[in-house]
Amino acid sequence: MAATSSENGRVDSPYSYDHFTGVGAKARKPPERHFLWWCAGAYQDLLKDCPSEQTKYAGLGGVLLATFVLAALSAGYAIYSVFNDAVWAVVFALV
Structure with a gap:
């Protein structure tokens, strides 16, 4: 399985830390x-x-x-x- 980069530069992988911290969900929110x-x-x-x-x-x-x-x-x-x-x-x- 190859890891790809999203538009914000983060790695989209099932094993990245973003899935544990919820950073991906924060990226979809409007900036506050x-x-x-x-x-x-x-x-x-x-x-x-x-x-x-x-x-x-x-x-x-x-x-x-x-x-x-x-x-x-x-x-x-x-x-x-x-x-x-x-x-x-x-x-x-x-x-």
Whole structure:
């Protein structure tokens, strides 16, 4: 029995690891994006193949997102306390 390659470059064989891990079923799903992985700066296509690293990068993305939100709030409050203008505080916090 000869092994053939599919369109995504994986080997189609009854003895490949794809049959045990379900990677072939994942390849048929539409691509999904994870916001926390994006916040962490992870390469999402590679991370989908490594389930043991997914929670680590989701946690890292959550920490970075929380840091961003708290920094934006504190910057907005600092500008508001100096200039007493809510418009400038919101603009500066978003920037």
